[in-house]
Amino acid sequence: MGKTLVYPKRDANTVNRYKHRATYDLGAIHSIINSSQVLHVSFNPGPSDPFPAILPMIGQMGSFDYPSASIDEPLDCYLHGYVSSRIMNLARASEGKGLPICVAASKVDGLILSLTPNSHSYNYRSAVLHGYAELVTDEAEKLWAMELVTNSVLSDRWRHSRVPPDKAEMSSTVILKVKVVDGSGKIRDGGVSDEKKDKDNVEVTERVWTGVVPVWETFGEPIPSPMNKVEEVPEYVTSYIASTNDQNRGYARSAVGIPLPTEEEH
Amino acid sequence: MGKTLVYPKRDANTVNRYKHRATYDLGAIHSIINSSQVLHVSFNPGPSDPFPAILPMIGQMGSFDYPSASIDEPLDCYLHGYVSSRIMNLARASEGKGLPICVAASKVDGLILSLTPNSHSYNYRSAVLHGYAELVTDEAEKLWAMELVTNSVLSDRWRHSRVPPDKAEMSSTVILKVKVVDGSGKIRDGGVSDEKKDKDNVEVTERVWTGVVPVWETFGEPIPSPMNKVEEVPEYVTSYIASTNDQNRGYARSAVGIPLPTEEEH
Numbered sequence: 313m314g315k316t317l318v319y320p321k322r323d324a325n326t327v328n329r330y331k332h333r334a335t336y337d338l339g340a341i342h343s344i345i346n347s348s349q350v351l352h353v354s355f356n357p358g359p360s361d362p363f364p365a366i367l368p369m370i371g372q373m374g375s376f377d378y379p380s381a382s383i384d385e386p387l388d389c390y391l392h393g394y395v396s397s398r399i400m401n402l403a404r405a406s407e408g409k410g411l412p413i414c415v416a417a418s419k420v421d422g423l424i425l426s427l428t429p430n431s432h433s434y435n436y437r438s439a440v441l442h443g444y445a446e447l448v449t450d451e452a453e454k455l456w457a458m459e460l461v462t463n464s465v466l467s468d469r470w471r472h473s474r475v476p477p478d479k480a481e482m483s484s485t486v487i488l489k490v491k492v493v494d495g496s497g498k499i500r501d502g503g504v505s506d507e508k509k510d511k512d513n514v515e516v517t518e519r520v521w522t523g524v525v526p527v528w529e530t531f532g533e534p535i536p537s538p539m540n541k542v543e544e545v546p547e548y549v550t551s552y553i554a555s556t557n558d559q560n561r562g563y564a565r566s567a568v569g570i571p572l573p574t575e576e577e578h
Numbered sequence: 579m580g581k582t583l584v585y586p587k588r589d590a591n592t593v594n595r596y597k598h599r600a601t602y603d604l605g606a607i608h609s610i611i612n613s614s615q616v617l618h619v620s621f622n623p624g625p626s627d628p629f630p631a632i633l634p635m636i637g638q639m640g641s642f643d644y645p646s647a648s649i650d651e652p653l654d655c656y657l658h659g660y661v662s663s664r665i666m667n668l669a670r671a672s673e674g675k676g677l678p679i680c681v682a683a684s685k686v687d688g689l690i691l692s693l694t695p696n697s698h699s700y701n702y703r704s705a706v707l708h709g710y711a712e713l714v715t716d717e718a719e720k721l722w723a724m725e726l727v728t729n730s731v732l733s734d735r736w737r738h739s740r741v742p743p744d745k746a747e748m749s750s751t752v753i754l755k756v757k758v759v760d761g762s763g764k765i766r767d768g769g770v771s772d773e774k775k776d777k778d779n780v781e782v783t784e785r786v787w788t789g790v791v792p793v794w795e796t797f798g799e800p801i802p803s804p805m806n807k808v809e810e811v812p813e814y815v816t817s818y819i820a821s822t823n824d825q826n827r828g829y830a831r832s833a834v835g836i837p838l839p840t841e842e843e844h
Contacts, residue, residue: 324627349686349700349793354620354630361590363708363759364620364630366682370700416632420615423797425815428740429728430747434615434636442629462695466791474694474782481696493629504803511805516740521808524801525732525819527615531689532792532827535834537770539777542787549691553791561798568801 317384324442325494335497339384342373344439344497346383346464348417349529353391355399355413355445367399371415372464376453389415389441389490390448390457400486403445410444415490421501421564423525427510427517435524435567439497443490457487468548501567526564531557583650590708591760601763605650608639610705610763612649612730614683615795619657621665621679621711633665637681638730642719655681655707655756656714656723666752669711676710681756687767687830689791693776693783701790701833705763709756723753734814767833792830797823 318336319325327334335341345351351371354364371391375381403411422435448454458477459470477485504522511517531553534545584602585591593600601607611617617637620630637657641647669677688701714720724743725736743751770788777783797819800811 324623324629324631350684350702352618352620352632352682352684354618354632354680356622356630357590362678363590364622364678364680365590366618366620366632366680366706368682368684368702368704412628412630414620414630414632416618416634418616418618418634420795423732425732425735425800426739426803428743428747429724429736430743430751432728432731432735432739434731436616436634438616438634440632458695462698465689465698465700466691469691469698470695473692473698473786474776474779477694477696481694485696503801504805506805510740513740517805517807519808520739521800521812521815522803522806523811524803525815526798526801528796528798529686530794530796530827532794532830534691534787534789534791535769535831536787536789537692539770539772539783540788541783542785545789546787549787549791561796564798565801 317386319495322494325440325496327496327498330498330500333498333500335499336495337384337497338386338495340499341439341441341495341497342383342387344419344437345371345373345389345415345417345441348419349465351391352416353399353413354416355402355411357398357402365398370461370465372460374457374460376456387492389443389492390460391415391445391488391490392458392461392485399488400447403447403488406446410446410491413443413445413490415441415443420527421567422527424504425525426504426522427506427520431504431506433500435501435564437497437499439495441490441492441495443492445488445490448487448489451482454482454485454487457489458485466549467552472546472548502569524568526561526568528560528564530560583652585761588760591706591762593762593764596764596766599764599766601765602761603650603763604652604761606765607705607707607761607763608649608653610685610703611637611639611655611681611683611707614685617657618682619665619679620682621668621677623664623668631664636727636731638726640723640726642722653758655709655758656726657681657711657754657756658724658727658751665754666713669713669754672712676712676757679709679711679756681707681709686793687833688793690770691791692770692788693772693786697770697772699766701767701830703763703765705761707756707758707761709758711754711756714753714755717748720748720751720753723755724751732815733818738812738814768835790834792827792834794826794830796826
C-alpha cells in the first residue's frame with residue numbers, strides 16, 4: 313500500500329526542461345500509453361541510413377505472465393500496427409537481445425492563450441518508453457496480445473467479433489513485445505501563466521484575451537456499413553463511445569483547474 | 579499547372595505495406611504536418627545510447643526565402659517545442675551538416691469495425707519527413723518562424739498578443755529548421771472491408787455489427803483566465819474554433835464515404 317513504482321532515471325529519460333511537469337510513475341506513464349489511439353515508434357533502420365524511422369502503431373501495456381497486474385506495475389508494451397517489413401526484420405534479426413526502440417504518445421488537452429507568445433503553451437500529457445522489441449512467437453501470448461490490442465481500439469470488441477483468428481490470420485499478424493528499460497512522462501495542466509512585466513502592462517491586459525481552449529478527441533455516431541445486418545448499434549459500442557466522450561471532454565475541462573461556466577457547451 | 583511535386587522514393591521512405599494508401603505528394607504530406615497540433619520528432623542522442631529519442635514538438639512547414647510558396651511546393655519544417663537541451667546541443671554541434679531527424683504526425687479519423695479483428699483498422703492520415711535540423715540563427719527568420727508556429731496553434735493569434743518578443747524572449751527561444759530530404763504519407767479512408775469467407779458466413783454477419791465510428795479533435799468553449807480583462811471572446815478565436823470543429827468533424831464523416839444519416843449528431 314502506498315508504494316508508487318517509478319522508472320529509473322537515466323540520461324536518456326531524464327526530463328531537464330520544466331522538471332515540475334515530469335513524472336516517472338509507472339501508472340501515469342502507462343495510462344497515457346493505453347489511452348492513446350496511436351503510438352509513435354522510433355527505431356534505427358541500419359548503419360547506412362542516418363535517419364531514425366518513425367512508424368505509427370497501435371499498442372497497449374500489459375503483462376501476459378501476470379495478467380492481473382495493475383496499470384502501475386511493471387508491464388510490457390505490445391505493438392501491432394502498420395508494421396513495415398523493416399521493423400519486423402530488424403526485430404527478428406535482433407534475436408535474444410531485441411531491437412532498441414522508443415515508443416511515444418502525446419495528447420493535447422488545451423490551448424493556453426496567454427498575453428505573449430512565449431508564455432503560450434498546451435495542456436498536454438506525453439509519455440515516452442525506451443525498450444527492446446522482439447517478435448512474440450508463443451501462440452498463446454500472441455493471441456492474448458491480439459485481444460488486448462483489439463479491445464484497446466474499442467472496449468470489449470474482441471469477443472463480439474469473429475474469433476478466434478484462423479491459421480492464416482495468426483501467421484500474417486505480427487506482435488512486437490517491448491521489454492521496457494525506462495520511461496518518463498510530462499503532464500501540463502492548469503491555466504494561463506504570464507510574467508509580471510506583462511500582467512502589469514495595462515495596454516496589454518486590456519487588449520489581449522487570455523484563457524484556455526479545451527481540446528479533446530470526440531467519437532461520433534457510428535455509421536453502419538452497407539453490409540451490416542445487425543439492426544441496432546450494440547450497447548457495448550454506444551456505451552464505450554458515450555463514456556469515452558464524457559471522459560475526454562471532462563479531462564480537458566477539469567485540467568484547466570479554474571471555474572467553468574455551468575452552461576452546457578455542444 | 580497540373581504539376582504535382584513528389585518526394586523522391588528512397589529505401590528510408592518507401593511504403594511497402596498497403597502501397598495503395600501511400601502518398602509522396604508534397605501537398606498531402608505538408609497538410610498533415612501543418613494541421614497536427616503535435617509532431618513527434620526522433621533523433622539519436624549519441625553513440626553511448628542505443629535508443630532513439632522522441633520529443634513531442636510544435637512545428638509548421640513554411641518557406642522563409644519564398645514566403646508565398648504554397649503548401650505543395652518545397653518547404654522547410656520549423657520546430658519549436660519542448661526542446662530539451664539535448665536536441666539543441668546536438669543540433670548546435672552538427673553545424674554545417676545538421677542533425678539527422680525524423681518528424682512524424684498522425685491523425686485518427688475513424689474506427690473501422692469489421693467482422694473479424696484482422697480486418698479492423700483506422701481511417702487515418704500519417705506523414706513522415708526525414709531531414710537535417712539546424713538552429714535558426716538569423717533574427718528575422720527566427721521571428722518569422724515564431725509567428726508561423728504561434729499562428730499554427732490558433733490562427734491569427736500572434737498579432738493579437740503582446741509582440742514583438744523582447745530580447746530575453748528571443749534569446750530563450752530556440753527554433754529548429756529542418757531541411758527535408760524525403761517524406762511520405764499514408765491515408766486510409768473508406769468503410770469496412772472484410773474477406774469473402776466472413777461475408778458469406780451468416781452466423782457471423784447476423785451477430786457482428788460492422789461500421790465506422792468517426793473520430794475527430796474537438797475544441798471546446800474558451801474558458802477565460804481569472805486575470806483576463808477582455809470581456810468578449812474575440813471573433814478570431816471563436817471563428818477559428820467553429821471552423822476547425824466543422825472541418826475536423828466534416829473530414830471524419832466524409833472519409834467514411836458511405837451515406838450518412840441526415841440527422842445532426844451532437
